[in-house]
Amino acid sequence: MSDAVVAQKEPYEVELEPGTYWWCACGRSKSQPFCDGSHEGTGLSPVELKVSKTETFWLCGCKATKDQPHCDGAHNKL
Numbered sequence: 001m002s003d004a005v006v007a008q009k010e011p012y013e014v015e016l017e018p019g020t021y022w023w024c025a026c027g028r029s030k031s032q033p034f035c036d037g038s039h040e041g042t043g044l045s046p047v048e049l050k051v052s053k054t055e056t057f058w059l060c061g062c063k064a065t066k067d068q069p070h071c072d073g074a075h076n077k078l
Contacts, residue, residue, distance in 0.1 A: 004025060004026050004027045004063035005026065005027030005028055005063065006063060007024070007029075007033070007061050009061065009062055009078055010061055011058040011060055012058070014056070014057050014059060015054065015056045016049075016051045016054065016056075017051065017054045018053060018054065021034060021048075022034060022035040022048060023035065023047045023048075024038070024063075025044050025069075026042050026063070028042070032061065057070065060074070062075040064077075
């Protein structure tokens, strides 16, 4: 299994409408913070995020959060 790559050392602020989204857990996606399939062969999998109402989310960019896919401030310790 490969380690996740730090996509950026700060969270992504995204406004999402109701629906299902897949957060990139590997850090390799070109569509950060969302999955584009780049995790194939890494042993890592994207994390499902279900949104029920339009709101702003802070999604982890460093991929070290313990609260996937939400930022927990782990980037401050990198």
